[in-house]
Amino acid sequence: xxxxxxxPSILAADFARLGEEVDNVLAAGADIVHFDVMDNHYVPNLxxxxxxxxxxxxxxxxxxxxxxxxxxPVDGMINDFIKAGATYVTFHPEATHHIDRSLQIIKDAGxxxxxxxxxxxxxxxxxxxxxxxxxxxxxxxxxxxxxxxxIPHTLEKLKEARKMIDESGYDIRLEVDGGVKxxxxxxxxxxxxxxxxxxxxxxxxxxxxxxxxxMRAELAL
Ligand code: DX5
Ligand code: ZN
Numbered sequence: 001x002x003x004x005x006x007x008p009s010i011l012a013a014d015f016a017r018l019g020e021e022v023d024n025v026l027a028a029g030a031d032i033v034h035f036d037v038m039d040n041h042y043v044p045n046l047x048x049x050x051x052x053x054x055x056x057x058x059x060x061x062x063x064x065x066x067x068x069x070x071x072x073p074v075d076g077m078i079n080d081f082i083k084a085g086a087t088y089v090t091f092h093p094e095a096t097h098h099i100d101r102s103l104q105i106i107k108d109a110g111x112x113x114x115x116x117x118x119x120x121x122x123x124x125x126x127x128x129x130x131x132x133x134x135x136x137x138x139x140x141x142x143x144x145x146x147x148x149x150x151i152p153h154t155l156e157k158l159k160e161a162r163k164m165i166d167e168s169g170y171d172i173r174l175e176v177d178g179g180v181k182x183x184x185x186x187x188x189x190x191x192x193x194x195x196x197x198x199x200x201x202x203x204x205x206x207x208x209x210x211x212x213x214x215m216r217a218e219l220a221l
Contacts, residue, residue, distance in 0.1 A: 001219070001220065002189075002194045003194060004189065004194055004195075004196070004216075004219045005031040005032050005173070005194065005195045005196070006029070006030050006031050006032070006196050006198065006212055006215055006216070007030070007031065007032035007033070007034040007066055007175070007195055007196060007197045007198075008025045008030045008033065008034060008197075008198060008199065008202045008203065008208075009034040009036055009146060009177070009197050009198065009199030009203075010022060010033060010034065010035060010036070010199075010203075011034075011036040011047065011146045011199050012146045012147070012199035012200045012202070012203035012204060013025070013203050014203075015048075018052070018055075018056070019055070019056065019059040019061075021203070022056055022059075022061055023059075023060075023061070024208060025202060025203070025208050025212075026061070026063050027209075028207075028208035028209035028211075028212050029209060029212040029213065029216070030063070030202075030208075030212060031063070031064070032063060032064045032065070032066050032087075032195070033056070033061065033063055033064070033065045033066065034066045034068060034177070034197045034199075035048070035052075035053060035065050035066060035067045035068065035086075036048075036068050036070065036146075036199075037049060037067060037068065037069050037070060037071055037077070037081075038070045038071070038143075038144060039070065039071040039072070041071070041072055042070050042071050042072040042092065042095050043070040043143050043144035044144050045144045045145060049077075049080075050077070050080040050081050050083070050084035051084070053065060053067065053081060053084035053085055053086060054083075054084035054085060056085070057084065057085035064087035064088065065085060065086050065087050065088070066086075066087065066088045066090070066135075066175075066197075067081045067086040067087075067088060067089045067090065068090050068116060068137065068177070068197075069081075069089060069090065069091040069092070069095070069116075070092065070095075070116075070143050070144065071091075071095065072092075072094075072095035072096070073095070073096060073097075074091045074095050074096040074102050075096065075101070075102055075105055078102070078105050078106055078109070078111075079105070079109060082106070082109045082110075082111045086111060087111070087112060088111070088112040088113070088114055088134065088135050089106045089111055089112070089113060089114070090113070090114030090115065090116050090135055090137050091114075091115070091116060092115075092116045092117075092118065092121070092143070093115055093116075093117075093121065093125040094118070094121065099115070099125060099129060100128075100129055100132070103115075103129055103132040103133070104132065107132055112134035112135060113132055113133060113134055113135070114133060114134060114135030114136060114137055114173075114175075115129070115133060115135075115136055115137070116137040116138075116139060116143075116177075117136070117137070117138050117139060117157070117161075118139050118142060118143060119139055119140070119141070119142060119151050119153065119154065119157075123157065123160055123161055123164060126161075126164065127164070130164070130165075130168040130170050130172070131170060133170065133172045134171075134172060134173065135172065135173045135174075135175055135195070136161055136165065136172055136173070136174050136175070137175040137176075137177055137197075138154055138157055138158055138161060138174070138175070138176050138177070138193075139154075139177055139178050140154035140176050140177060140178040140179055140180065140188075141177075141178030141179050143178075146199040146200050147199070147200045147204075148178060148179055149179050150178065150179030150180065150181070150184055151178070151179070154176065154178075154188075154191075155187055155188070155191040156191075158174065158176060158188060158191035158192045158193050159191050159192055161174055161192065162174055162191070162192025162193075163192075165192075173194055173195045174192055174193050174194055174195065175193065175194075175195035175196070175197060176188045176193040176195070176196060176197065177197035178197070180196050180197060180198045180201060181198065181201040182201065182211065182214045182215055182218060185198075185215050185218050185219060186218040186219065186221060189218075189219050196215065198211075198215070
């Protein structure tokens with residue numbers, strides 16, 4: 001079985017109690033903290049920045065933090081997030097003029113790097129930078145908001161991305177983000193995903209462990 005990882009999106013957490021929410025979801029069995037950064041420019045919503053990431057580290061969070069940048073421009077934000085304790089920094093190819101340079105800034109700082117593909121963004125943007133990627137993230141909703149419905153076409157795209165990753169020979173995680181729930185996580189895994197972002201499906205339930213256990217049971221089938 002692949003090394004599946006569940007990455008709750010804190011976008012759906014109670015921001016007034018964020019440290020406690022992250023502690024609780026990690027204690028419930030989550031692997032990675034998915035950290036959605038929105039700038040009201042690249043996407044029509046505004047969330048959290050490096051100070052909040054640093055505050056989670058200060059609070060004692062040692063798990064991997066997967067910073068999903070939905071900002072434009074990208075480059076000026078990278079080092080601030082790395083200093084704040086990001087494990088991964090991922091960005092959308094449309095949000096930067098120079099994809100290779102943005103990836104290199106992340107790699108030069110010793111951080112893991114990833115590209116994020118919107119539902120209609122073709123995968124060819126990754127073709128010439130596979131050596132710089134630690135993560136490929138496919139959006140299964142249009143970015144900007146939690147709680148949207150999974151776009152079914154993502155399953156075909158996941159298969160295509162899985163093939164590109166396998167053929168590259170590089171060790172790159174394939175993450176899916178948006179509308180992921182207990183009832184579709186297995187289809188995502190069968191299509192090739194190994195890392196699953198879920199916001200409302202986890203934080204929308206009172207018992208985080210019960211949901212994460214159900215997700216793992218689906219993945220183990
Ligand atoms: C959307 C974000 C997602 C979002 C997922 O732009 O990138 O990470 O929080 O939320 P759910 O799981 O509720 O679709
Ligand atoms: Zn996200």
